[in-house]
Amino acid sequence: MNESNGSPARSVVRIGVLGCGNVGAALIDVVRTRADAVEQRTGIRLEIARVAVRNMSAPRDVEVGDDVLTRDAMGVVTDPDIDIVVESIGGIEPARELILAALSNGKPVVTANKELLANVGAELYAAADAAERDLLFEAAVAAGIPFIRVLRESLYGEPITRILGIINGTTNYILTKMTDAVDAGGDADYGAALKDAQSLGFAERDPTADVEGYDAGAKAAIIATVAFGKKVVAGDVYHQGISEITASEIAIARRLGYVVKLLGIVERDPESDEISVRVHPTMVPDHHPLATVRDSFNAVFVEGDYVDSALFYGRGAGGAPTASAVFGDVIDAALNLRSGTHGSIGALGKATIRPIDETSAEYLLGLDVADQPGVLHAVTGIFASHGVSIRVAEQEGNGPDARLVFITHEAREKDVQATVRELNGLDVVLKVGGLIRVIGD
Secondary structure, three states, X not given: OEEOOOOOOOEEEEEEEEOOOHHHHHHHHXXXXXXXXXXXXXXXEEEEEEEEOOOOOOOOOOOOOOOOEEOOHHHHHHOOOOOEEEXXXXXXXXXXXXXXXXXXXXXXXXXOOHHHHHHHHHHHHHHHHHHOOOEEOOHHHHOOOOOHHXXXXXXXXXXXXXXXXXXXXXXXXXXXHHHHHHHOOOOOOHHHHHHHHHHOOOOOOOOHHHHOOHHHXXXXXXXXXXXXXXXXXXXXXXXXXXXXXXHHHHHHHHHOOEEEEEEEEEEEOXXXXXXXXXXXXXXXXXOOHHHHOOOOEEEEEEEEOOOEEEEEEEEOOOHHHHHHHHHHHHHXXXXXXXXXXXXXXXXXXXOOEOOHHHOEEEEEEEEEEOOOOOHHHHHHHHHHHOOOOEXXXXXXXXXXXXXXXXXXXXXXXXXXXXXXXXXXXXXXXEEEEEEEEEOOO
16 A cells, blocks of 8 residues: 555555456446545545556457556566455456465455355465455445345354345346236246347346356355355355246246245255255245345345344346445455455355255146046145145146146155156156245245
8 A cells, every 4th residue: 555645644555457347347437436535535545556458459448548558467466566456357267366466465355256256265265364465255246235245244143044145137137027928918938038138238148157047156155155154165056047937837926926036045054054055946925025126136135043134135237336346345455454454254164065955945846737537636645655745736727738736835855856756757747847946934
């Protein structure tokens, strides 16, 4: 941290930015716009000193002088005149190497890189503690929603039992459009909703990471790590995406008083201390706060022994909301650097991950069945043989269009999956629909 004109009342913090894409460019704009206000309140003057890019001549959304641009990212993180490093290049390498180098050179680091943290976060957190410097990542989970700081500070001592999150704006937008179509009496077309999301910039040209749950899974791993103080990585997360969700399933959910959402769910069993981390489509009751979260918005719902429940809501994606969270981390890091302190998530223990087969939930299951006597008895007998209790049973249609719809009481995943396998072999069952988990109140 450098002082300007020898005056101790005014400190200049020089920022090195790695990458100048959507987030990097938006951050540069925010720093320039808000520098005066930050200085007035804190006495710290934030300046963009260097910006490392791959292509010096590429068009970008913010003006950056040739004297600031560089291709030498390692030179930025080792430059003694740079005080704080912001990593916005994404991916695992060279981001990991650059962050480790920045920390070893005494520089706090701010990142929004969920893929990196979900895979090698424990190594980086330990390196930050060893260097006694900040590694801050508010924007990695829910962009503009200030949630990670709440977990690290306000809820640090809370015995958290479960966190439910709509933490991917692309899938929430698609499911909102499909639900709206069903509510309007039309057909919920997944392909059309996805194309709409892509045209608006909510979905990538290759949407796999979003629609198959991998993006949300990385965020869920980070949430579980911070919430429970255990090392949870992306490979620990069970994924099921939304690409197979049908209009029929959304219509059934609506008729029964539910909305289908893609949720990231992290849970801790207080008795065994096992952690469950999963991402999958989930039927949410209409009256639950998450049911009202629409379009590309995100929300995170925390349940704990003392806090009971708390909801955090806002923009979970986009250059400006993400830059807002990064900017907040930069200010935090600058203040800590001036006072000689740093934040930490603490020592991480070894996580015992509960396999998906051992988790429990309520389930929705629809069956296309033959129109003949004894069908319901045969089907319910299979449920009973696997210890799966039925809470709701309905029949839709008659004759060749007959369909049975069930919602179970809470049951173990492996028992429900065994039920589905046996139902698939039953002569009177023509088709077994998708299995959708249901959360309670």
